[in-house]
Amino acid sequence: MKYRFLLFFLLPFFVFAQKKDDDYAYSVIEKLSSEAFAGRGFVEYGMNKTADFIAEEFEKFGLKKIGDSYFQEFSMPINIIENAQLKLNGKELKYGEDFLVDPASKAQSFHSRPIYYFNPNDFANSLNKESDFIDFIRTDMLQQKEKHVVFPPHSFEVDSLNQYYKHWPHFYRPEENKNRAVIYFSSDKLIASLSQKQDSITRFFVNENFYTDSLSIDNYVVENKFVNDFKVKNVIGMIEGENTDSLILITAHFDHLGKVGNTIFPGASDNASGTAFLLELAKYFSQHKPKYSLVLIGFAAEEAGLVGSKYFVENSLVDLAKIKFLLNFDIMGAGEEGIQIVNSSVFTKEYELLNQINSNKNYLKQIKKRGEACNSDHCPFYEKGVPSFFTYTLGGPGHYHDVYDTAESLNLAEFEDLKKLFIEFIDKI
Numbered sequence: 524m525k526y527r528f529l530l531f532f533l534l535p536f537f538v539f540a541q542k543k544d545d546d547y548a549y550s551v552i553e554k555l556s557s558e559a560f561a562g563r564g565f566v567e568y569g570m571n572k573t574a575d576f577i578a579e580e581f582e583k584f585g586l587k588k589i590g591d592s593y594f595q596e597f598s599m600p601i602n603i604i605e606n607a608q609l610k611l612n613g614k615e616l617k618y619g620e621d622f623l624v625d626p627a628s629k630a631q632s633f634h635s636r637p638i639y640y641f642n643p644n645d646f647a648n649s650l651n652k653e654s655d656f657i658d659f660i661r662t663d664m665l666q667q668k669e670k671h672v673v674f675p676p677h678s679f680e681v682d683s684l685n686q687y688y689k690h691w692p693h694f695y696r697p698e699e700n701k702n703r704a705v706i707y708f709s710s711d712k713l714i715a716s717l718s719q720k721q722d723s724i725t726r727f728f729v730n731e732n733f734y735t736d737s738l739s740i741d742n743y744v745v746e747n748k749f750v751n752d753f754k755v756k757n758v759i760g761m762i763e764g765e766n767t768d769s770l771i772l773i774t775a776h777f778d779h780l781g782k783v784g785n786t787i788f789p790g791a792s793d794n795a796s797g798t799a800f801l802l803e804l805a806k807y808f809s810q811h812k813p814k815y816s817l818v819l820i821g822f823a824a825e826e827a828g829l830v831g832s833k834y835f836v837e838n839s840l841v842d843l844a845k846i847k848f849l850l851n852f853d854i855m856g857a858g859e860e861g862i863q864i865v866n867s868s869v870f871t872k873e874y875e876l877l878n879q880i881n882s883n884k885n886y887l888k889q890i891k892k893r894g895e896a897c898n899s900d901h902c903p904f905y906e907k908g909v910p911s912f913f914t915y916t917l918g919g920p921g922h923y924h925d926v927y928d929t930a931e932s933l934n935l936a937e938f939e940d941l942k943k944l945f946i947e948f949i950d951k952i
């Protein structure tokens with residue numbers, strides 16, 4: 524009785540542990556989301572380490588190089604936030620969980636100053652008449668001078684307010700923004716991002732739970748480094764097909780948001796999962812000759828604004844006119860609710876083929892249609908007339924650009940089905 528009881532508890536654990544241990548895709552995701560890769564950004568060379576890892580895997584699978592290297596190197600400007608601290612009302616806040624720094628922020632350390640509380644309602648009311656709005660801006664600017672600015676909690680969905688505050692620092696001369704900070708309290712989810720520019724101001728986005736109307740700003744520090752020519756690299760490998768006249772491109776970005784202080788953005792779903800998917804396809808087609816030659820590309824610096832794919836398109840190592848189709852994968856760790864495909868309502872013939880394979884084999888719950896959207900690395904190709912799909916999974920925990928997007932939060936429930944679906948699609952297109 525006792526042993527049966529034990530077995531009952533241990534059995535699911537062993538099954539679970541085994542699934543994750545011998546699964547190549549999961550081991551890739553776990554590795555790329557680990558501390559050693561520092562969030563695959565610009566800190567501790569996380570992004571370049573990832574590129575090296577992908578090239579090693581390409582080599583292992585016997586992928587061909589285009590030229591004499593798997594890499595396409597280039598340099599780019601980037602504002603690197605290296606560290607950020609914020610202490611409000613006597614409490615040290617946690618980066619990524621309680622607050623974020625705007626990625627364009629400038630290095631700054633605490634200066635004691637009076638606080639100006641912005642009033643979103645007065646702003647909204649001023650919009651009724653143009654003259655009221657101009658008056659509002661004038662008073663707002665005067666009252667804010669030489670003060671820290673605090674934005675009480677509200678939703679940032681009010682677009683005009685967003686616009687006003689985006690341009691706000693430029694109303695002042697850069698030296699007038701020195702040694703002061705803007706703190707936005709927001710009811711929206713904190714979403715981290717990157718910037719290739721540097722502002723004259725330091726902005727903090729803070730969870731609304733920390734707001735009081737008699738706020739004490741006790742301390743803050745932002746350390747940044749602006750690098751004009753940070754060297755990064757795309758990774759490109761090739762598998763020869765039966766037909767070498769046309770190419771199928773398989774792409775996924777491998778970078779993520781990096782690390783701020785000790786806080787890592789693991790990016791398991793975005794896009795260690797798509798990188799693992801790309802490597803799984805590389806592994807499969809290196810053993811099963813495809814119909815058309817495949818070019819597999821891991822893109823760098825997607826999170827800074829599709830920088831790697833834009834660079835590739837401008838300096839292409841393949842003839843863009845020879846590309847029969849491009850498949851870009853970004854966020855592949857879920858799929859319980861199916862997938863959605865950008866451009867599927869543009870390339871209907873290919874959508875029909877994919878949908879037909881899916882319903883014949885009963886792989887995924889649904890393949891949702893979507894029109895064009897410039898939201899991942901397919902876009903620079905699409906804009907040059909390359910037919911392309913961008914596939915992302917639906918369902919799962921939904922962590923996005925935050926500290927919770929960890930390997931443990933993914934179950935890869937549909938990963939095998941996704942693989943089979945796209946292998947068949949690539950063979951039939």
Ligand SMILES: [Zn+2]
Pocket residue numbers: 776793794825853854
């Ligand atoms: Zn992504």
